[in-house]
Amino acid sequence: MSTAETADLMVTAATLSKEELLRDYRLGWESRQASLAGRKEVFMGKAKFGIFGDGKEVPQLAMARAFRAGDWRSGYYRDQTFMLAIGELTLQQYFAQLYAHPDVEAEPSTAGRAMNGHFGTRLLDEDGQFKNLAESKNSSADISPTGGQMPRLVGLAYASKLYRQNPELHSMTQFSVNGNEVAFGTIGNASTSEGMFFEALNAAGVLQIPMLVSVWDDHYGISVPAEYQTTKQNISEILKGLQREGEGQEGFEIFVVKGWDYAALVDTYQRAAEVCRAQHVPVLIHVTEVTQPQGHSTSGSHERYKSKDRLSWEEEHDCLRKMREWLLSEGQALEEELDQIENEAKETVKQARVAAWEAFFNPIKQERTEVVALLNKLVTETGTEHQIHELVEPLAHNPAPIRADLVRTVRRVLRRVRTMRSNARRDLQNWLEQALAENADRYNSYLFSQSEEAALNIEEIKAEFAPNTPQVDGREVLQACFEANFRRDPRIFAIGEDVGRIGDVNQAFAGLQEKFGELRVTDTGIRECTIVGQGIGAAMRGLRPITEIQYLDYLLYAIQILSDDVASLQYRTKGGQKAPLIVRTRGHRLEGIWHSGSPIQMILGSIRGIHLCVPRDMTQAAGFYNTLLRADEPAIVIECLNGYRLKERIPQNVGEFTVPLGVPEVIREGEDLTIVTYGSMCRIVQDAAKQLEEVGISVEVIDVQTLLPFDIEQVISDSIRKTNRVLFADEDVPGGATAYMMQQVVDGQGAYQLLDSAPRCLSAQAHRPPYGSDGDYFSKPNAEDVFDIVYEMMQEADPKRFPAIY
Numbered sequence: 001m002s003t004a005e006t007a008d009l010m011v012t013a014a015t016l017s018k019e020e021l022l023r024d025y026r027l028g029w030e031s032r033q034a035s036l037a038g039r040k041e042v043f044m045g046k047a048k049f050g051i052f053g054d055g056k057e058v059p060q061l062a063m064a065r066a067f068r069a070g071d072w073r074s075g076y077y078r079d080q081t082f083m084l085a086i087g088e089l090t091l092q093q094y095f096a097q098l099y100a101h102p103d104v105e106a107e108p109s110t111a112g113r114a115m116n117g118h119f120g121t122r123l124l125d126e127d128g129q130f131k132n133l134a135e136s137k138n139s140s141a142d143i144s145p146t147g148g149q150m151p152r153l154v155g156l157a158y159a160s161k162l163y164r165q166n167p168e169l170h171s172m173t174q175f176s177v178n179g180n181e182v183a184f185g186t187i188g189n190a191s192t193s194e195g196m197f198f199e200a201l202n203a204a205g206v207l208q209i210p211m212l213v214s215v216w217d218d219h220y221g222i223s224v225p226a227e228y229q230t231t232k233q234n235i236s237e238i239l240k241g242l243q244r245e246g247e248g249q250e251g252f253e254i255f256v257v258k259g260w261d262y263a264a265l266v267d268t269y270q271r272a273a274e275v276c277r278a279q280h281v282p283v284l285i286h287v288t289e290v291t292q293p294q295g296h297s298t299s300g301s302h303e304r305y306k307s308k309d310r311l312s313w314e315e316e317h318d319c320l321r322k323m324r325e326w327l328l329s330e331g332q333a334l335e336e337e338l339d340q341i342e343n344e345a346k347e348t349v350k351q352a353r354v355a356a357w358e359a360f361f362n363p364i365k366q367e368r369t370e371v372v373a374l375l376n377k378l379v380t381e382t383g384t385e386h387q388i389h390e391l392v393e394p395l396a397h398n399p400a401p402i403r404a405d406l407v408r409t410v411r412r413v414l415r416r417v418r419t420m421r422s423n424a425r426r427d428l429q430n431w432l433e434q435a436l437a438e439n440a441d442r443y444n445s446y447l448f449s450q451s452e453e454a455a456l457n458i459e460e461i462k463a464e465f466a467p468n469t470p471q472v473d474g475r476e477v478l479q480a481c482f483e484a485n486f487r488r489d490p491r492i493f494a495i496g497e498d499v500g501r502i503g504d505v506n507q508a509f510a511g512l513q514e515k516f517g518e519l520r521v522t523d524t525g526i527r528e529c530t531i532v533g534q535g536i537g538a539a540m541r542g543l544r545p546i547t548e549i550q551y552l553d554y555l556l557y558a559i560q561i562l563s564d565d566v567a568s569l570q571y572r573t574k575g576g577q578k579a580p581l582i583v584r585t586r587g588h589r590l591e592g593i594w595h596s597g598s599p600i601q602m603i604l605g606s607i608r609g610i611h612l613c614v615p616r617d618m619t620q621a622a623g624f625y626n627t628l629l630r631a632d633e634p635a636i637v638i639e640c641l642n643g644y645r646l647k648e649r650i651p652q653n654v655g656e657f658t659v660p661l662g663v664p665e666v667i668r669e670g671e672d673l674t675i676v677t678y679g680s681m682c683r684i685v686q687d688a689a690k691q692l693e694e695v696g697i698s699v700e701v702i703d704v705q706t707l708l709p710f711d712i713e714q715v716i717s718d719s720i721r722k723t724n725r726v727l728f729a730d731e732d733v734p735g736g737a738t739a740y741m742m743q744q745v746v747d748g749q750g751a752y753q754l755l756d757s758a759p760r761c762l763s764a765q766a767h768r769p770p771y772g773s774d775g776d777y778f779s780k781p782n783a784e785d786v787f788d789i790v791y792e793m794m795q796e797a798d799p800k801r802f803p804a805i806y
Helices: 003-009 018-043 057-066 080-085 091-098 149-165 195-207 262-279 308-316 319-329 335-382 385-396 403-416 423-444 474-488 512-516 528-540 552-557 559-572 600-606 618-628 681-693 715-723 737-748 773-779 783-797
Strands: 072-074 183-188 211-216 253-258 283-288 471-473 492-496 521-523 544-549 582-587 611-613 635-640 647-649 665-668 673-677 699-703 706-708 726-729 760-762
Touching (some): 018 080, 018 335, 057 262, 072 149, 091 335, 149 183, 149 195, 211 262, 403 423, 474 512, 474 618, 492 528, 544 552, 552 582, 559 600, 582 618, 600 611, 618 635, 673 715, 673 783, 681 699, 681 726, 681 783, 706 737, 715 726, 726 783, 737 760
Parallel strands (some): 253 283, 492 521, 492 544, 544 582, 582 635, 611 635, 673 699, 673 726
Antiparallel strands (some): 471 647, 611 706, 665 699
């Protein structure tokens, strides 16, 4: 779309008809009444918590007028008016979310999984495939951490740049029309203090992408005023250095507009969006003098921390009050017309609220009726009225039961009649089984993809090697794998520090920028959080990013966004959105405190919803990339830092062979004891196994290959069934991933009953490894450590055969 074409589509407040103006006014008041009613619902106990968008109605109405099909939103929890205005939220859906209605039809944003104010559109069809996103108005799914929407916003805008500048993507009209889409971001003034905000703005300025950020500035962050938040108390003032010097120059366009000035807001958003859309220049709109009539949330009153003068000023500058004054002064409406709109808005919201509550609560009441009938039948058949009366009566007369009340009561009743036999008891047991299954779907489903492209559905293809294939550095296997995939799929691109010109610090991308261009293999600045964010947004728009974190230790910079955003995306939308992002990194053994990291416990505890691959060599890593680039789920692949120059053979089908997730590999067979490990420890353990063989101990070595998912076929239990002893070994801290593996096997697989000896763990020291080879030896498990602990386990079983060494 040319500049002229976008200009033709622009509107101004002066060109809007009376009907359009009054429609906006009506929407604004409906949104305000929804906020007021929502607060009351929380205080009445019908909802647990409320956070609302009152005071932001008018700027969001203006923003919605600049928002077009194909555009994207990455916002925060006060954007209800905008979502209503673009037609992607109804008032009934708004209240359904407040009540946590766990039905996708009733509450399409999150199916009741996120608190109110967390919006998102359903990007996927029932089969988990992307819809035509170029024809819809799109909102990525909100998260609560303030500022956390910013990294993803960079990626949503970056995708437009790729779609415009890469001719190989021009046919993908399901996702983009020549990159004409704008990514709209919203954030509160206080949250601009977050590092992610500044990092995202810098990244957008460097990349020159169509990212339009609105800052709703109401002067506070909960109770903390701007003087504690922002230098000069003015975010646009301190960001003036980003302002470009003229058209064609790099930088931002920055606009400042008052949040109660409807006409200026409409005009500003139209001009800002045109610059973004046509020129791919990022824009910041600082919306000042915004109010927050009900305070931050239902957790307290803003009268506790705002002065009387401030409260009076906010009442006078309420945006809807100011819009009313403007409509009257412009002759666009009469007083009685606006009064009627305001009264009708109140009634419209009431009807939506009642309808949402009935749709949420009536099915629960019906279930309660069914349960009480089953309980009464049980009483009749067994004569247990006195035993269960105190449980049945509170449920039968509870004015507002929830499903937990039903299930809790049934479980407790079944305890009390556990020795009785009756048809009614069996019926109650059947009800409970069905209820637990239904609630598992409501509240526990879609942690991972359920589509045909889920990683576990990708067919395994074995690596094939030609006779006498020469051995090469392991990095060359990866390089060949990446090149084959880049040729196969133009959607794939890689970004990261040093990935482009030099082909990453370990050379797995060496020469690929020259072959595929800078858009496909791209250097970035040092900004791990937004490198990942760049990948998240692009993946949500149908592309296949590989985002590199140079060293595993530096994943800490990005773990928050991986945990809060990517890992929960499928879950918090109940299968409505996905981001098949691959995070490529390297860790375990090298040199020193910040380049020998293996913080697997931290990762395991943070990223459920993301696959975690821990290959022992580059051939296995290549197989994982081949699998993941055909799947539709996010994953982290941790390559072994000390493996790039170890010799391997390149498979003939280097871009085609796949390694299945969740399937350990027995890399050495044995009879006496099973050692379970992964990554660089595989070589250490195999060395120890050879030493143990010299003293008559036969060790079976298992490489788990992936920690998430973990041994779905119970290969490890099968091994323990043979050896009856197990050692878990890795380079994490004590009680880290070794404890996780033990829990998965001993508890999860029930292998405790197969053991003749206590299961043991061998990990690194609690501190980070010091620099130097001696530091590595005395800080991380070595072959002698493995030997000694295995020998000790065997000595306990047969002390005569294995006398003490030390």
